Amino acid sequence: MPTILLVEDELTFAETLRYNLEREGYSVIHAPDGVEGLELARRQQPDLIVLDIMLPRLDGFSVCRILRQESDIPVIMLTARQDEVDRIAGLELGADDYITKPFSLGEFLARLRAILRRSEAHPRTIGREVLSAGAIKVDISSRRAWRDTNELSLAQKEFDLLTCLIRNRGIALTRDLLLERVWGAEFAGDSRTVDVHIRWLREKIERDPARPRYIQTVRGVGYRFDSADEPG
Ligand code: CA
Secondary structure, three states: OOOOEEEEOHHHHHHHHHHHHHOOEEEEEEEEOOHHHHHHHHHOOOOOEEEOOOOOOOOOOHHHHHHHHHHHOOOOEEEOOOHHHHHHHHHOOOOOEEEOOOOOOOHHHHHHHHHHHHHHHHHOOOOEEEEEOOEEEEOOOOOOEEEEEEHHHHOOOHHHHHHHHHOOOOOOEEEEHHHHHHHHHOOOOOOHHHHHHHHHHHHHHHHOOOOOOOEEOOOOOEEEEOOOOOOO
């Protein structure tokens, strides 16, 4: 049975959709914000993503844009306003369809089935194993990383930190978020752990660690991974 990831912060609405999708035989996973939505999409590789636009932490536009860099899982965007519809079209986000709230359940299910049928007929790649940004390349499955053709010797947490930064490139990540993602929610250390590992990582991946090209400090927030081949 296809698995559907529902990224929606309005919990009553999400529960109603979940109920109806499960009744149709789909298995449903739910994320209440954009960051968790992205995480679940990567970890669970759903067959289809239903993505709201107005979301806490990371909006649906950004989620869709990031997802498209690494996979072509079909996406249906949920919009509340006409100007969002215009933006979906204008940004060429790569969403497969959109539906404007409020919508009828029948119409929603019909579109969802159509997209799933289409993607079954043309199997899509599930997730990219190699991430690259500028001269940096990370192979997730073999846990190896390179700058240009030079392989980097990274400790486990450095590798995880680099992966997390590259996956979220262009986005300012707080120290707390990095701690949670890389060290886990149960980790007792403080956010200076992140700063120390960032320093080590810069020494390994930056040509001039004092004037970092990739890992930017975002004052008062944390860090952001930038690469020349992408804006911002
Ligand atoms: Ca919302």
